[in-house]
Every structure is written in C-alpha cells, then in structure tokens.
Amino acid sequence: MNELIQFDLSLIMPEIFVLSMAMVVLMTDLFIKPSSRWIIYSLSQLTLLGSTYLTGKDFAEETQFAFSNMFVRDGLADFLKMISYLGISLTFLYSRSYMKDRGLYRGEYFALVLFALLGMMIMISSHNMLLVYMGLELLSLCLYSITALDRDNQKATESAIKYFVLGALASGLLLYGMSMIYGATSSLDIGIISTTLFNHPTDHSILVLGLVFVLAGLAFKLGAVPFQMWVPDVYEGAPSSIAMLISSVPKLAAFAITIRLLADGLQSMIIDWKEMLLIMAVLSISIGNITAIAQKNIKRMYAYSTISHIGFILFGVMSGSLNGYASSLFYVASYMLMTLVSFAILMIMSNKNFECELIEDFKGLNKRSPWYAFLMLIVMLSMAGIPPTIGFYAKFMVLQAALEAGFVGFVIYAVMMVLVGMFYYLRIVKLMYFDEPKVKGKIEASLDVQWVLSLNALSLLIIGLVPYTFMEATTQAISLSLN
C-alpha cells in the first residue's frame, strides 16, 4: 500500500512542486520590500525550470495512472505540460516591464499565475471528470482574479465580471453535462465511461443531451462560436499582459480536456460530436475571420483571430483520427508560440504613458524599429498560414486530416476563409511597412526580452523550415496516449 502511494506521488511530483513553490512565492512576498520583487520573479522562473526538470526527467514513454486512475501521465500530458511551462515562463518575462509600469508587478500576480498553471496541469493530466472540473475551476478562478488585478481600472473590472459570470455559467453547463453522462454510465472515470459506452450502448438520448452540455462548456473555455462573446471583451478590457496569458497557455489545457473527454471518454459517440464540432468549427472560422476585419482595436482583432484559430483546432479534432488529433495538437502548440510574440510586441510598444491598443499604433513600425517590424511580420505571416512559417504547417496538417476524413467541401470553405483572414494580417504588415509612423520615439526593451523575443519569433520561421521534429513529437504524443 505504502509503495503504491509512493508510486502515485512520484507521478505527480511536478504538480506538488508547483503547488509548494506557489505557496513559497505567496509567503515570500509578505516579507520583502517592493523594490526587491525580482526575488519573486526569479523564484517563479525557477519554479518553471524545476518543473520542466521534474517532468522531463521521467518523460512518460507509456501511459501511467495514479490515485485509482484519477490522474494520468502519458506522452500527451507531458508534452503539453512542457509547452505550458515554456509559455508561462515567456509570459512572465514579456510582461515584466509592462506590469512594472502599471504598478501590477506584485506578488499575487505570480502566485495566481502559478496556481493557474497548477490548474492547467491538473486538467491536462486528469482522467476523471471530477478532476477535470477541479482543474478547470482552479484555472478559471485564478484567471478571473488576475483579470481584475488592476482593480482601479474600470474596463478591467468590467471584463473580469463579464468573464466570471459567463465562465461560471459555462462551468455549470459542463458540470451538468458531466452529471448526465454519470447518470448514463454510472462512472466518472473517463476510461470506464469509454469501455461502458463501447460494450453496453445505453440510453442514447440522455448521453447526447449530456454531450451537448459538455461541448458547450468546452466551447466556452476554448472560445469557439457560438460561445465566443466573452473573448473580445475580455481581451480588450484586461491589461495586455493578462490578455496574453488568457489567450495562450490555457488553450493548451482546454485542448487537453477536449481530447480526454471526446477522443477518449466519449469516443463511441463520435458520430454525434463530430457534427456538433463541425458546426462550431465552421462558424468559428467564418465569424472569427470576417469579424476581425472590422476591428480597430488590435486586441479585439487578436481575439477574433484566436476564435478562427480555435475553429481550425476543432476542425482537426473533428476529423476523429489520430492524425487529426495530432494536427490539432500541433496547431494549438504553434498557436501558443505565435500568440505570445504577437502580444509581447504589443507590450514592448506600450510604455508608461502610452498603451498600444489600436491597429493604427503599428503605423510605420518599420521606420521606428525594423527588427521588431520584421518579427511582427513573421508572426503575421505565420498566423495567416503562409509558408515557410510554422502556421502554414499547422493549417496544412489540419486540412490534410480533414480531407482524409472526407470533408472536401468544408476544406475548400475553410481555405477560402483563410484567404479572408489574410487580409487583416496583411493590413498589419501594410501599416508597419507602407505607412508613415504616427507616434515617434524609439522602442526599448531590456536585453533579455529582446533576445528571447527574437528567438521566439525566429523559432516560428525555423520550425517552419525544419518542422519534422516538432511534427513527430506531436504525432508521438497523440499516438502514445490514444490507441
């Protein structure tokens, strides 16, 4: 018995580590002066380094379960966790000076983000619907409060409340759906649900109803149409650094629970959820891309572009094959890398007295700083899906999987929507390169941000030139976890 617990604990070492470090950060903050906040910052970065080590040390080759199958550690989980650490670490780095300028560089920010990370790790590794819900709530509550971190800012508070009300509703829907599935299968364990549904097809109508609620909850967390309303408002209202956090890493976790619930637990109901996902994917791609054209606020534009990317991710999941899941995984990971750079450049362009929020603020960036304009060019091309960038392969893999699943017409439709999307990405390029600057002044960033940001943006290009390793990693992660 003792040994069993020891084994279980060894599997959740990264989670334990992050939890205890989050506590340490919270406590340390009480005893240091505001001027020595760098200690908190370094502690947080160390936490991510440590958890990377702990996860990487015994990177799961095969699927292992802990705590009576509540918790799973497999290739998919470890891959997503590693990417999440990277994403959070970059978030801390990029937001540092932005947060300092706005007086938000406080201990609770770091502690809350670390708790959010813990929530994501739990979501990624959950193999039980209760655990899914637990992780999701831990993540969501942290995100709600981080959004309102700037509590004197009306817009931020408003968006936090909006986020909270709608988010709580979505969590409720998800929980309600889970309860119906529990009622039909009398289990919360994803593995047992899967085998029960496979062996004894039970009352279909309850299951489908439950599925609808589960999907609604998931779609809300991902930000897919028709549950997308919160995305632009929250992006716009929240400070850029927090919008960056909300838009990047949590999508990985939401993707993970989507895969766990749909591709694993409710695999036998693929015919039912395929059609629902198809509708959501097509609507997300269309509404995301078309509405983004009309935006004047760059954060709202990012929000709609996120919605269209989510549409593509659902497109891959909808294909219902290992190839399709792998393509979505590739997409979501590359999406995170792209979105981090796009927000980071936004933050670099802002300073104490100036908030870069409008698309027009990008005017003449090439004259002000050719290098950042070039980095932004790479990001925009990558988001638009133009080779040789990582975004192209993401779209390529998704389209390939969808064609393989026989959706010829929808693939052509999606491709036309990509074309629509190119317009607003190109408009940013146009503003940066072809127009005269509206705001003068140099753009400054600290040395480490400069280097890491450049590396991050160039990685979009470099992975685009040699995408094999990354593709293979995603394919491996999926095929090891789901077979």
Next chain:
Amino acid sequence: MNFTYILSYSIWVPIILGSIILLLSSAMSDAQAKWVSLASSVIAFLITIPLYTAFDFSTTQFQFQEFFHWIPTFHINYHLGVDGFAIPLILLTSFTTVIVIIASWRSVQDRVAQYMAAFLIMSGLMIGVFSSLDAMLYYIFWEAMLIPMFLVIGIWGGTNRIYATIKFFLYTVLGSLLMLVAFIYLYLHTHSFEVIDYYNSGLGLYPQIFIFMALFMAFAVKIPMWPLHTWLPDAHVEAPTGGSVILAAVMLKLGAYSFIRFAMPIAPEASIFLKNFMVTLSLIAILYIALIAIVQKDMKKLIAYSSISHMGFVTLGLFMFNTIGIEGAYVQMISHGFISAAMFLCVGILYDRLHTRQIADYGGVIHVMPIFTAFAVFFSMANCGLPGTSGFVGEFMVIMSAMQNNFWIAVIAASSLIFGAAYSLWMVKRVFYGELLNEKIKSLKDISWRDFFILSILAIFIITVGVYPKIITDMTNAATVQFLDHILHFQPITSLPLDV
C-alpha cells in the same frame, strides 16, 4: 567538373546573399549596397550557367537531381531536378535579376539595400519554384515568393500601391490555397508529394477535373488568364520598374510553367476534356484584352494588357497538344520575358525623367532622345510581332499549331497581330513622334551608358531568338516529345470516386 548541388546553389546563394545585404543594410551606404547587390546577382547568374552548358538535352530525364528527406511524417522531400522545360526559365530568372538591379541604379533612392535584397531573395525563390520536384517544396517556394513582391510593390510603388499590392497578394493566394487542397488530395491518393508519382496517379476523369480546376485557379491567376487577370494591370501600374520587369518577365511564366509541370501531366484526360474551355479563355485573352490595350491612356497599363494578350498565346499553344504548339508557347514565353522586360524598362526610363506615365503627356521624344527612341521603337515592333524578332517566332508557331487543329482558332489568334500592331504603334506615334509640345520634354537628356548597355543586351537576345529560335526549341524538344506522349497516351489505371 561536378555539378551535383548546382540547383541548391542557384536557389540559396541569391537568398543568402540577399539576406546578408538585408542584415547589413543599415551599415552600408547606398552606393556600396548597389555594387554589392550587382556583384551578388552576377554571381548568382554565373552559378546558373552550368545548368545550360552541362545539361544533356538529348534525354528526357530530370537532371542535377538532389534528394533529401525533409518531413518524413508526410513523405515530403527536398527534391530538386530540372528538365528542358525548366532550364530556359531558370536562366531567364537569374539574367533578369541582373538587369533589374542595373536598371534600378538611379530610379530607386529610398532604402536601396532592402530593395536590391528583395529582388535577390525573390530570384532564388523563383528558381526554387522552377526546380522543385516535390509538390510541397514547390508550394512553399511559390508562396514565399509572394512576400518580397508584396513588399516591393507596397514600399516602392506608386500612389495607389497599397490597393494594388493587397489585390495582387489576395488574388494569388486565392488560387494557391486551392492548389494546396489539390496537392493534399493527391497526397492522400498516392501517399507521396513527388511530382513524378502524381503523373502516374491513375485518377479517373472526374477527380482529374477536380484537380485540374483547383490547379487552374492557381496558375490562371498567375499567367493571368481572362477573367482572373484584373490584378495584373493594377500591380504593374503601381509597381516600381524593377517590380514590373520581374512580374512580367518571370512571374507570369511561373503560371505557364506550372501548367506544363503540374496541371496537364497530372490530369491529362481532364486537360484534353477541358481543351475547348482553355482555348476559349486564351482566345478571349488574345483578342479582347488586345482591344482593351488599344484604349489605354497609361503606358504601363497598355503594356500590362499586352502582356496578358501575349500570355494568351502561351496557353493557346499549350492546349493545342502538338509539338509545334508547345515549343511555340515556350519561345513565346522566353521572348515575352525579354520584350516585356525591355518595354517596362523603357517606360521606367521615361517615368524617371518626367514622373508621368500618361501617353498624353508625351510627344516628340525622338527630338531629344534619339538613341532611346530607336530602342523603344524596336521593342514596340518586337512586341507586335515584327518578323526577325522573337515576338514573331512564338506567335507564328502558335498560330501554325492552331491551324493544324482548327482553321478558325488560327484566324482569331492571327487577328491579334493586327491589334498588337495597333496598340504598339499608336503608342509609339503618340509618345515618340509628333510635335514637341511639352516644355519639360525639351530639357530631357538621352539615356546613360548603363541603360544603353542593358537595352542593347535585350535587343541582341530578341534578335537572336527571332533569327535562330532553335536555341530554345533545342532545349525543350526532348521534354516536349515526352510530355505529349504522356498526355496523349495516358492510361488511367483505375478510376476512383472523388472521395478518398
């Protein structure tokens, strides 16, 4: 000598040199940037010469092949190789880049290094398109090539450049995204992205039509064929001279080349099935666009429309399915590469002096620029197909091949020679001859030795090809024979329904 990796060098040397120039752009003065770029383009051109000298034109095999696994997950390879169809166009590309860099010597004042670097990078990418034997590799070069052109038109273009460049980009991407879908479809069918595997994919007629139309969208935009041509006049008018030259001389050829490399051999039955469709579109381009060209008031627009009309001959020749038609199309492509480049350079020379492209603003240029006028009149004559120039040979061969097929197709095609003469000569009359009315023209000086040099090289090429077109037909002959054999004697192995 060993030329194993010559294709890679042809592609990557200009790209790398261009990137270096781009990185060092702030450290270099404009004059340094020009000389370094010129040296780079000449090096890049010299590298491509052995492709011609060491090529064995007697066989139909792909030569100078390079093969590496690139993305094994999807069986995508770095596979390069050229046959007789690709060689002339690769040489044209690297040669035109040198011309463009010399021609931009004076006309570009702003961000010179970036401008030159964009053309070097573009030339490498275009050579990549011509020499890829892997569909994904081809697609990546094809798309990547748009980025420098987009920036060139957008940064150095005329007043309405942003509308033009975004239109150019979106039009091209519209087609190429459908092409991507077609490639993925073929991949799912053959489990390979190798072009050669596609040739023997054994698709039935119905899927072939699907593939053909998807590829048609990509290539017809690029050529451009009526009615997908509307981006071209805008792009040409707004692009800087160098951009127009590359656009007309090389980029339009990418579309025609891709028909030969992809659309027709992959979907041979469909291309025979859709022959009348293609011929109709070509004839509309030849005739209707020539009529549009007559009424243009802007010189660059006029030449742009005449380009569309001339490219109509190329597609017409290709879809006649006989040797003389395809070789004629090839001669027409190369000849149009030289002639349109020369015409755009001439307009550029005038534009640099007077900053207007309106025909009405000129008149009597011959009185102040006699040498330049001699060149311009010669190129206009070549443009309307004067015997002895390359323009005549291409059109004549295509008309002959049309005659073998159908008398009336030949008649319609041949009538364009009249309209061609009409728009070219009428423009020459209004711009170069007549009274010297505009005061500004009186102060013009004749062309510099630099312009004289590039225009005479182009003139020499035009006459050489016009008198001795065998230079080009020798290159393409073996490839043409095999190409026709493949298309006309294609045996579908199985016929499968559309869904995979």
